[in-house]
Amino acid sequence: xxxxxxxxxxxxxxxxxxxxxxxxxxxxxxxxxxxxxxxxxxxxxxxxxxxxxxxxxxxxxxxxxxxxxxxxxxxxxxxxxxxxxxxxxxxxxxxxxxxxxxxxxxxxxxxxxxxxxxxxxxxxxxxxxxxxxxxxxxxxxxxxxxxxxxxxxxxxxxxxxxxxxxxxxxxxxxxxxxxxxxxxx
Amino acid sequence: xxxxxxxxxxxxxxxxxxxxxxxxxxxxxxxxxxxxxxxxxxxxxxxxxxxxxxxxxxxxxxxxxxxxxxxxxxxxxxxxxxxxxxxxxxxx
Numbered sequence: 001x002x003x004x005x006x007x008x009x010x011x012x013x014x015x016x017x018x019x020x021x022x023x024x025x026x027x028x029x030x031x032x033x034x035x036x037x038x039x040x041x042x043x044x045x046x047x048x049x050x051x052x053x054x055x056x057x058x059x060x061x062x063x064x065x066x067x068x069x070x071x072x073x074x075x076x077x078x079x080x081x082x083x084x085x086x087x088x089x090x091x092x093x094x095x096x097x098x099x100x101x102x103x104x105x106x107x108x109x110x111x112x113x114x115x116x117x118x119x120x121x122x123x124x125x126x127x128x129x130x131x132x133x134x135x136x137x138x139x140x141x142x143x144x145x146x147x148x149x150x151x152x153x154x155x156x157x158x159x160x161x162x163x164x165x166x167x168x169x170x171x172x173x174x175x176x177x178x179x180x181x182x183x184x185x
Numbered sequence: 186x187x188x189x190x191x192x193x194x195x196x197x198x199x200x201x202x203x204x205x206x207x208x209x210x211x212x213x214x215x216x217x218x219x220x221x222x223x224x225x226x227x228x229x230x231x232x233x234x235x236x237x238x239x240x241x242x243x244x245x246x247x248x249x250x251x252x253x254x255x256x257x258x259x260x261x262x263x264x265x266x267x268x269x270x271x272x273x274x275x276x277x
Contacts, residue, residue, distance in 0.1 A: 018266035064250035
């Protein structure tokens with residue numbers, strides 16, 4: 001099964017404080033899950049982890065904890081973020097092409113992720129990062145030709161509009177809890 | 186590759202630099218300021234290449250140790266989970 005993971009879904013797997021933690025672990029350990037996400041997820045994760053790095057602690061062995069504590073926050077942020085991606089075996093797909101965009105008669109080069117986000121958002125009026133995440137999933141499905149089955153997110157605002165988003169993007173947003181129930185895990 | 190970095194100096198500092206240029210010690214304000222910065226940086230023992238290699242080694246070691254752990258989790262200290270924080274950030 002091929003899943004696009006929103007930032008909230010990935011963090012639900014690692015954050016024991018999250019109400020979604022247990023089902024997310026069950027879901028991602030289910031056999032033959034192929035997990036994908038976009039470059040925007042790296043930026044978003046580094047941003048959230050970076051801004052909250054002093055308020056969480058890793059449950060790790062004493063030896064690695066000693067090494068980890070010797071690092072500066074600036075060094076810790078990419079190390080944790082990249083490990084979160086690596087441990088789950090998530091494939092990060094980058095923007096596949098540059099498109100032309102016209103603003104006030106001037107031509108600009110933009111990644112097609114942003115071009116898609118602009119088009120989706122004119123109808124949907126989503127929050128900026130929601131639009132970019134949805135566009136990232138659409139891009140992977142259509143341009144990178146990876147047949148994603150679900151857009152997995154634990155963000156309530158996206159999930160409230162899943163029917164509309166499905167009509168627009170042809171990828172169904174679903175929470176980790178719902179997918180666990182659907183698959184009867 | 187050169188980068189232009191604007192800096193603010195007070196009147197006294199600018200006057201001193203102009204004085205040194207007038208004496209012929211430096212050809213221009215630019216040359217004078219670059220000379221001061223270069224000599225200060227030489228006194229700092231920085232080797233950018235070595236720093237990056239060192240971090241890469243640490244990262245590799247940490248990943249090896251973390252891969253051995255059956256679980257790899259975090260706990261947030263306050264009332265909010267990281268998921269809550271992501272959602273809150275998207276509201277901005």
